[in-house]
Amino acid sequence: MNSIVTERGGSPAVARGACFPDRPAWPRPLMKCEALVHDSVNDVVRLPGHHATAFATLLGFLLCGEESASHAFGDSLAGASSGAERAALAAIADDEAVHACLIDQWLAGLPEAPSDLDLAASRRFFKRLQSRDRALHFARIAALDASVCRMLSQLIRSTALAPCRSLVSGLARIRSDEARHVSVSRALALRHGMHREDLSGVAADIDAQLAVLMAPAEPAMRVLTGSTFRLGQTVRGATVTA
């Protein structure tokens, strides 16, 4: 079993980030997480071995993204905003923290996944999403969340996960939040000066990097869904630069 979560009296305590271990991960919305997690954890522990390992592999990458998003919305973006924008970003940061907490709880019920995802490259990718150009930063986050939505849609339709109704509704809850984040982030990118016609170029760039980063997880996706990732305008052959 994974041991990322620190348990205190059976409840998830404030944990260190899995992908960003120098920072606390989700101090605030534990109550929401605990309310959502209960039945889905029972689903997770009943997954057969090869499905459980594949799911853990995919969740490892998703957890890294959720931690990154939680920090981005909670610190670098919300901290430099004011008024309604700040409140909207803080609400997204809370969503991301709930997602990270949910995924962490699911991971705690799964076997250790083989470390075929490059955590260092993942950290670099998520750090490079940041930009002093807020329009670009929001556009990149919108592109990433849109790709995460597509990946979650694949998992939600997976026949391997179909018997796990609570787990699938947990994934659907995350997807629905991410779809809202895409709308908010795109609107903020435009408000901060991004031209609408430039959004697709930013998305293609993010998808190209994601295709490289996620390539080692393709076998896991195939085990659960029978197909490879559909990240959007996926471009093969791109390199994730340091």
Ligand SMILES: [Fe+2]
């Ligand atoms: Fe999220």
Ligand SMILES: [Fe+2]
């Ligand atoms: Fe998000």
